[in-house]
Amino acid sequence: MYLAITEGVLAAVLVREEGKAQQPIYFVSRALQGAELRYSRLEKLALALLVSSRRLRQYFQSHQVVVRTDQGIRQVLQKPDLAGRMMTWAIELSQYDLSYEPRHAIKAQAMADFLVEVTGNPAEVTDTRWKLHVDGASNQTFGGADIILESPAGFIYEQSVKFEFPVSNNQAEYLALLGGLVLARKVRATRLEVCSDSQVVTAQVNGSYQSRDSLLQKYLERVKELSKQFEEVTVQHVLRERNTRADLLSKLASTKPGTGNRYLIQGITKEPAVALHLTKISPSWMDPITDFLENGKLPQNEKEAKAVRREAAKYTVIQDQLFKKGLSQPLLKCLHPDQTDCVLREVHEGCCGHHIGGKALARKLIRTGYYWPTMMNDSKEFVKKCAKCQQNANFHRAPASELSLLTSTRPFAQWGVDLLGPFPVGPGQVKYLIVAIDYYTK
Structure with missing residues (x-):
């Protein structure tokens, strides 16, 4: 051997x-x-x-x-x-x-x-993943981010970026991540391992946390779009002690002008990469009531003005938001018609929903703290359109009226006829007997 x-x-x-x-x-x-x-x-x-x-x-x-x-x-x-x-x-x-x-x-x-x-050596596969360390920092006036990109061969790219606009800590972390993805794309990296000390950003990118802030949702969508340009992108959360270099450079970019530290690639960003574009919502039932409570405006029609004045007594405005008052219930937030579908879906089939009926759904919406005038009819129509409710509902299969059974012998109508006799002559000079038997009813 x-x-x-x-x-x-x-x-x-x-x-x-x-x-x-x-x-x-x-x-x-x-x-x-x-x-x-x-x-x-x-x-x-x-x-x-x-x-x-x-x-x-x-x-x-x-x-x-x-x-x-x-x-x-x-x-x-x-x-x-x-x-x-x-x-x-x-x-x-x-x-x-x-x-x-x-x-x-x-x-x-x-x-x-x-x-x-x-x-050969098929098990020996060279690691082609690039390592990206990102970190962001912010203060009252502006912020900064640092990006450290390490190639599989050991070559390191360092980039320090200063933001000349106010940003929050989470926005600075997202901007650092976006800058790192752009830098990795420029150096033609295909497989990327991202390390960040922000638990909020890493959890939202991985899907563990849900982003409720509108601006952070835009950042998250932008990160997912850039991640599709790579073969593999893994984002993991690391402790701040393991991200010391990126943390130091991000604080340096947020506190000093980018003139020193020549061994760094320094840059200045004057505008945010993601911005919210506000669109004017369509008119709704809340507009006349809100205008009367805030500005004292009434419709020109006297009948409509009287109805608005009477209806406005049931509502109040708190921080530019309309609420409905009640005698034995807390304030209910009034919803725009564009928002009702999302709320109906979440309450009916969301994490705490169990596909209840229309009337029960409307009452649950009130207990949740929402209100709009047509919520009862909208709840019934929404339940009717729910596919899961239609597939799994207990249908009442009894007939609308009591059934009346009809016995018909026509499909089995067969007779047997026989002639018996002669018998002794009887009254009317009869001596023969004809016998007919129905085979079904005997």
Whole structure:
């Protein structure tokens, strides 16, 4: 048995000696995976011998096997103070008649080396992922971000950006992440591992947290759009102690002008990458009431003005938001018609919804704290359009009225007729009897 190994492949050749000639019997090869790649050279040789003994058990049990290798595997397997896997392997190999000799430059060994070269090292795959460390910081006037991009070869790009507009901490973290994705795209990185010390940003990107801020939602959509341009992007949260370099440079960019530190790529951003575009909402039932409560304006029509004045007594405006007052209930937030569909869907089939009926849904909306005039009819119509409610509802299959059963013998109408007689003559000079029987009703 000749053994040969590389960093990721082990191989063995079993030969039979007949004088000076050697005849190859069997080839064994295996690619190392996982923790096996971190074994020492002697451990890999012992593993190669163990794998060969398991695959060629019939040869090892029937013959004496001489192991020829250029490593001191005999001294290792016969040490009395072995522990762990090497001790387990030595016990398993002790059942065979094995002897060890140094290998020589013979053809069989050349075949073993050739097998290793042909097999190659499929388990050894170079890591092509770039590592990106981002961090953002902000103060009362402006903010800053730092980006550290490390290539698989070890080359490091550092970029410090100053924001000349007020940003929050979460916005600064998102801007740092966006800048890092843009930089990675410019250097043609395909697989990216992002590290950030902001738990909010990393959790929102990974989907663990839900973004409720409108501006952060825009940032999140922008991050997802840029991530689609890469083959793989993984975002993980790291402690601030492991992100010290990026944290220091982001604070430097947010507190000092970008004139010093020439070893950095410094830049200035004057406008935010994402901005909210406000659109004017359509007119709704709340406008006349809000105008009267805030500005005292009434419609020109006297009848409509009287109705608005009477209806406005049930409402109040708090921080530019219309609320409905009640005698035995808290203030109810009035919703615009464009917002009712989202609220109906969330209450009916959201995380706390259980597909209740129309009237129950309207009452639950009131308990939740919402109100609009047509909420009862809208709730009933919404429930009627719910596909899951239609598929899983308990339908009443009884008929609308009581059924009246009609027995019809026409499908089974068959008669048997027979003529009996002659009998003694009876009144009317009759002497014969005709008998007819219905086969269905007898």
